[in-house]
Amino acid sequence: MLSVLVLHLIPRFMRFVFSRMRSLLQVSYTSWFLDAFNYAIATNMDVLNLSIGGPDYLDLPFVEKVWEITANNIIMVSAIGNDGPLYGTLNNPADQSDVIGVGGIDYSDHIASFSSRGMSTWEIPHGYGRVKPDVVAYGREIMGSKISTGCKSLSGTSVASPVVAGVVCLLVSIIPENKRKEILNPASMKQALVEGAAKLTGPNMYEQGAGRVDLLESYEILKSYQPRASIFPSVLDYTDCPYSWPFCLQPLYAGAMPVIFNATVLNGMGVIGYVRSPPIWHPSNEEGNLLSIRFTYSEVIWPWTGYLALHMQIKEEGAHFSGVIEGNVTVRVHSPPAQGERAVRTSTCVLKLKLNVVPTPPRSKRVLWDQFHSIKYPPGYIPRDSLDVRNDILDWHGDHLHTNFHIMFNMLRDAGYYIETLGSPLTCFDASQYGTLLMVDLEDEYFQEEIEKLRDDVINTGLGLAVFAEWYNVDTMVKMRFFDDNTRSWWTPVTGGANIPALNDLLAPFGIAFGDKILNGDFSIDDEQSRYASGTDIVRFPRGGYVHSFPFLDSSESGATQNLLLNSGMNKADSPILGLLEVGEGRIAVYGDSNCLDSSHMVTNCYRLLRKILDFTGSNIKDPVLFSKSVKQDMPLYEDDNHLSSRRTDVNFSVYSAVLGKDLICRTDSRFEVWGTKGYNLHIRGRNRKLPGYHVIGLGRGLNSTIDTSNSRRPKFTEKNKGDYFGNRYLGELDVPELVASQWLVPAVIAITGFVLFFSIWRIRQKRRRRRRSMSGRLANL
Ligand SMILES: *[C@@H]1O[C@H](CO)[C@@H](O)[C@H](O)[C@H]1NC(C)=O
Ligand SMILES: *[C@@H]1O[C@H](CO)[C@@H](O)[C@H](O)[C@H]1NC(C)=O
Ligand SMILES: *[C@@H]1O[C@H](CO)[C@@H](O)[C@H](O)[C@H]1NC(C)=O
Ligand SMILES: *[C@@H]1O[C@H](CO)[C@@H](O)[C@H](O)[C@H]1NC(C)=O
Ligand SMILES: *[C@@H]1O[C@H](CO)[C@@H](O)[C@H](O)[C@H]1NC(C)=O
Numbered sequence: 001m002l003s004v005l006v007l008h009l010i011p012r013f014m015r016f017v018f019s020r021m022r023s024l025l026q027v028s029y030t031s032w033f034l035d036a037f038n039y040a041i042a043t044n045m046d047v048l049n050l051s052i053g054g055p056d057y058l059d060l061p062f063v064e065k066v067w068e069i070t071a072n073n074i075i076m077v078s079a080i081g082n083d084g085p086l087y088g089t090l091n092n093p094a095d096q097s098d099v100i101g102v103g104g105i106d107y108s109d110h111i112a113s114f115s116s117r118g119m120s121t122w123e124i125p126h127g128y129g130r131v132k133p134d135v136v137a138y139g140r141e142i143m144g145s146k147i148s149t150g151c152k153s154l155s156g157t158s159v160a161s162p163v164v165a166g167v168v169c170l171l172v173s174i175i176p177e178n179k180r181k182e183i184l185n186p187a188s189m190k191q192a193l194v195e196g197a198a199k200l201t202g203p204n205m206y207e208q209g210a211g212r213v214d215l216l217e218s219y220e221i222l223k224s225y226q227p228r229a230s231i232f233p234s235v236l237d238y239t240d241c242p243y244s245w246p247f248c249l250q251p252l253y254a255g256a257m258p259v260i261f262n263a264t265v266l267n268g269m270g271v272i273g274y275v276r277s278p279p280i281w282h283p284s285n286e287e288g289n290l291l292s293i294r295f296t297y298s299e300v301i302w303p304w305t306g307y308l309a310l311h312m313q314i315k316e317e318g319a320h321f322s323g324v325i326e327g328n329v330t331v332r333v334h335s336p337p338a339q340g341e342r343a344v345r346t347s348t349c350v351l352k353l354k355l356n357v358v359p360t361p362p363r364s365k366r367v368l369w370d371q372f373h374s375i376k377y378p379p380g381y382i383p384r385d386s387l388d389v390r391n392d393i394l395d396w397h398g399d400h401l402h403t404n405f406h407i408m409f410n411m412l413r414d415a416g417y418y419i420e421t422l423g424s425p426l427t428c429f430d431a432s433q434y435g436t437l438l439m440v441d442l443e444d445e446y447f448q449e450e451i452e453k454l455r456d457d458v459i460n461t462g463l464g465l466a467v468f469a470e471w472y473n474v475d476t477m478v479k480m481r482f483f484d485d486n487t488r489s490w491w492t493p494v495t496g497g498a499n500i501p502a503l504n505d506l507l508a509p510f511g512i513a514f515g516d517k518i519l520n521g522d523f524s525i526d527d528e529q530s531r532y533a534s535g536t537d538i539v540r541f542p543r544g545g546y547v548h549s550f551p552f553l554d555s556s557e558s559g560a561t562q563n564l565l566l567n568s569g570m571n572k573a574d575s576p577i578l579g580l581l582e583v584g585e586g587r588i589a590v591y592g593d594s595n596c597l598d599s600s601h602m603v604t605n606c607y608r609l610l611r612k613i614l615d616f617t618g619s620n621i622k623d624p625v626l627f628s629k630s631v632k633q634d635m636p637l638y639e640d641d642n643h644l645s646s647r648r649t650d651v652n653f654s655v656y657s658a659v660l661g662k663d664l665i666c667r668t669d670s671r672f673e674v675w676g677t678k679g680y681n682l683h684i685r686g687r688n689r690k691l692p693g694y695h696v697i698g699l700g701r702g703l704n705s706t707i708d709t710s711n712s713r714r715p716k717f718t719e720k721n722k723g724d725y726f727g728n729r730y731l732g733e734l735d736v737p738e739l740v741a742s743q744w745l746v747p748a749v750i751a752i753t754g755f756v757l758f759f760s761i762w763r764i765r766q767k768r769r770r771r772r773r774s775m776s777g778r779l780a781n782l
Contacts, residue, residue, distance in 0.1 A: 034065050071271050073181075079094055079102055079156070084113055085114075085115075100193060112155070112157075114157070115133075117403075118130075119132065121396070125374045126424070130263075132206070134190060138160060139155060171222055172189075182227075182338070195217075197214055197217070225268070231263050237352070238356040252313075254314040267306070270335030271302065275331060279329050281327060281328075291325050293311065296309045313672060319360050323357060328350050330348050330350050334346050367418065367435060367438050368434045371399075373442040373443065374444065376443075380494045382395045386595045395497075399441055405599065427453050427666070431462075432461050434463060435617065436617040439468070442503065443498060444656075466591075468592075469594065470535065501644070501646055520535075520552060521572075525548060525625070530596060534595070537575040537576055541637040543633050548579075577593070578592075578609075580627065
C-alpha cells in the first residue's frame with residue numbers, strides 16, 4: 001500500500017511579529033517537525049508533501065532529519081517558497097538536492113510572480129549556487145476542497161507542491177509493489193520528473209528548473225527505468241537564452257575569473273555512491289582545447305545526491321578566439337551492490353557543454369564584483385539594508401549578481417560591461433585586468449594585506465574603485481534586538497546594513513570615511529529622481545574631490561536624540577552622500593546607499609548614476625554634472641577619529657566572518673593560478689608584473705610565497721595607526737541594556753527567527769493587506 005503523509009497547516013518555524021500593537025501572531029517550532037518526520041519514518045511512508053519552509057538552511061536538526069527521511073527512501077516534495085519574484089529566495093527544505101523543490105506557474109504557463117527564484121544560497125559568497133526549483137507545477141487559482149463543504153481556489157507554491165506530490169503518487173502506483181524497493185527512491189523519482197519535464201519558453205533555469213512537470217513523459221521514463229546516475233541540469237548551453245541565464249548573457253574570455261557551474265548528481269543506484277576518479281572533459285572539436293576546466297565534486301554521494309562543480313577558464317592562447325566550444329563532461333559513479341547482487345553498480349553520467357567565447361574585452365569595460373566580503377543570513381542576524389522594509393528584517397537573498405542584484409547585472413551587460421565575481425580576498429585578483437572593483441553592501445572585515453593591496457592597486461595600478469555603502473549605527477542595532485523563542489536566545493544585528501568600521505579601515509589610505517547617520521529622503525541628481533533609503537553619510541573626503549550633499553533627515557537612534565535636543569523633528573541638514581576622487585593612477589567613487597542597486601525592496605534605481613560612476617572609475621570619463629565646479633572640495637571633509645563609528649564590542653564577529661581569525665587564502669573560486677595561495681604579490685609591481693594576464697609572481701618565488709606587506713612606498717595619504725586592534729575589539733563584555741517596550745520605537749521593531757515562512761495563500765493576501773495598511777511585520781503564512 002502506498003502511504004502519503006500530508007504535513008500542512010503547521011508552519012515550520014517560529015516567528016514573532018510585532019505589529020504596532022505588538023500582538024503575537026504566529027509561533028511554531030522545529031521540534032514539531034522532527035516529531036512529524038519521525039512518525040513518517042516509523043510508519044514507512046512513501047511520499048511526503050511539505051508545503052512549508054524557511055530561509056534557515058543552517059537549522060541542522062531539521063536539515064539532518066530531512067536527510068534521514070530521504071535516506072529512509074521517503075520521497076519528499078516541498079514548496080520552494082512564495083518570496084518571488086525576488087531572486088535568491090529559495091526556502092529550505094525545498095532547496096536541498098535530496099528534496100524535490102516545486103515552483104508555481106499559472107494556467108498560461110507563466111511563472112507565478114510569487115514563486116521563489118533560485119539560485120540556492122548555501123554556497124555563496126564563496127562558491128556558486130545550484131539550480132532550483134527542480135520542477136514547476138500549476139500553483140495559481142487551483143481548486144481544492146474546503147474544510148466544511150464545497151470547493152475553493154488557492155494560490156501559492158504550497159498548492160503547486162501537492163500537485164507534484166500527487167504526480168509522484170501516481171508514478172509510484174505504476175510500479176509493481178515487488179519492484180518498488182528496487183527502483184523507486186528519491187533520486188530515481190527526481191530523474192523521472194526532471195527528465196520528463198516540459199521546458200517552458202521564457203523563464204530561465206532559476207525560475208523553472210527543468211520545466212513544467214509532465215506525468216506521461218515521466219511515466220515513460222520510469223516504465224523502463226534501470227538504476228543509474230545522472231547530472232541535473234544535464235546541459236549547459238550558452239546559445240540557449242534566456243533559459244541559460246545568467247550564463248548565456250556573458251560569454252567566456254581569457255583572463256576572466258573562472259565561471260562556476262554547480263550541477264547536482266542524482267544517483268538512482270543507491271543511497272550512497274562514490275566518485276573515485278575525477279570527471280573528464282571531452283572536447284568535441286579542436287577549439288575545445290582552449291577551455292581549461294577544473295572540477296570540485298562530492299566524492300561521497302549521500303543521501304542519493306551530490307554535486308559536481310565546473311570551474312571554467314579560457315586559456316591565454318584563446319585570448320583572441322571568438323566562437324563556440326562544445327563537448328561533454330563525464331563522471332563515473334559507483335554504488336554498492338543491491339541486495340542479491342554481487343557486482344558494484346556503476347554508471348557514467350554526462351553533462352553536455354556548449355560555451356560562447358569572445359576575445360578578452362578591454363580593461364575599462366571589465367568590472368569585478370566583490371562577493372567575498374558579503375555576509376548574509378543565516379548564520380547570524382544580518383539586518384536588512386533598508387530600515388523602511390519592515391516585513392523582511394533579514395538580509396538573506398545572497399547579495400549576488402545572479403540573485404538580488406540580477407537586474408543590475410542585466411543592465412550592466414546591456415551597457416556593454418563585463419562583470420566578474422570575486423569570491424576570494426582582494427589579494428586574489430590582478431588589478432591590471434579590471435577597470436573597476438565594485439564593492440556593494442559589504443558586511444565583512446578586511447585582511448591587512450587586502451587593505452595594502454587595494455591601496456597599491458588604485459594608486460599605482462590605476463584600478464577604479466566604486467563603493468556603495470549602507471547604514472551603520474550601533475545604538476540603532478542595539479535597539480533592533482529581539483528574543484528568538486526557537487533558539488531561546490537574544491538576537492542582535494551583528495553589524496549594520498554594511499560594516500562601516502571595516503570599510504573605513506579599507507578607505508583610510510585614501511582619506512575617505514563614512515559616518516553613522518541613517519538618512520532617508522527623496523532627492524534628484526542630474527534630473528534623476530532618487531530615494532535615499534537608510535543610507536549613510538560621508539564624513540571624510542580629501543581636498544580636490546567632488547562631493548554631493550543633500551538635505552536629509554537622520555533617523556538613527558543618535559540622530560533622533562539630536563533632533564529632540566534641537567527641538568525640531570524636521571531638522572534636515574545637508575549630508576554628503578556621493579564623493580568622487582582621482583588618486584594616483586586610479587579613481588574612486590563612494591556612495592552611502594545600496595538599495596538603489598538591490599532588486600529586493602528597491603524604491604528607485606540608480607543605474608544611470610552607476611553607469612556614470614563606472615564611466616569615471618573605469619574610463620576616466622567625467623560627467624559634467626557630477627564634476628561641476630560647485631561641488632569641488634577646496635577644503636577636505638574631516639571628522640575626528642573618535643567620532644568615527646566603532647565596532648560592536650559585544651559581538652564575537654569571528655563567528656560570522658571569513659576574515660577574522662581565518663587565514664588569507666585564495667579559494668577554488670579564484671583563478672586556477674592562485675588556488676590555495678595568498679594571491680598576487682604586491683611588491684613586484686612596476687618591475688616584474690606582466691600585463692595582461694595572470695602570471696605567477698616573479699623573483700623566483702613559488703605560488704606559496706607570502707605577501708610582503710611591509711610596503712615601504714607609502715602613498716601620499718597619512719594613515720591612522722591601526723595597531724593590532726583586531727585582537728580585542730570584539731572581545732568585550734556582553735552588556736546590552738535590557739529593552740523595554742517603549743524602546744521599540746525607531747524603527748518600529750519586528751522580530752523574527754530561525755525560519756521565516758512562506759505559505760501561499762495567506763501570505764499573498766497578507767502582502768496585499770500589508771501594502772494597504774503599511775503595517776509593520778512580515779507575517780507568517782499559512
Ligand atoms: C500538501 O500540503 C498542502 C499544504 O500544506 C496541503 O494543502 C495539501 O493537501 C497537501 N497535499 C498532498 C497531496 O499531500
Ligand atoms: C556546489 O554545491 C555544493 C552543494 O551545496 C557545495 O557543497 C559546493 O561547495 C558548491 N561548489 C561550489 C564551487 O560552489
Ligand atoms: C556527448 O554526449 C552525447 C550525449 O550523451 C553524445 O551523443 C555525444 O556523442 C558525446 N560527445 C562526445 C564528444 O563525447
Ligand atoms: C569567538 O568565536 C571564535 C570562532 O567561533 C572562537 O574561536 C572564539 O573563542 C570566540 N571568542 C570569544 C571571546 O568567545
Ligand atoms: C604549496 O602548498 C601546497 C599545499 O599546502 C603544497 O602541497 C605545495 O607543496 C606547496 N608548494 C610549494 C612550492 O611550496
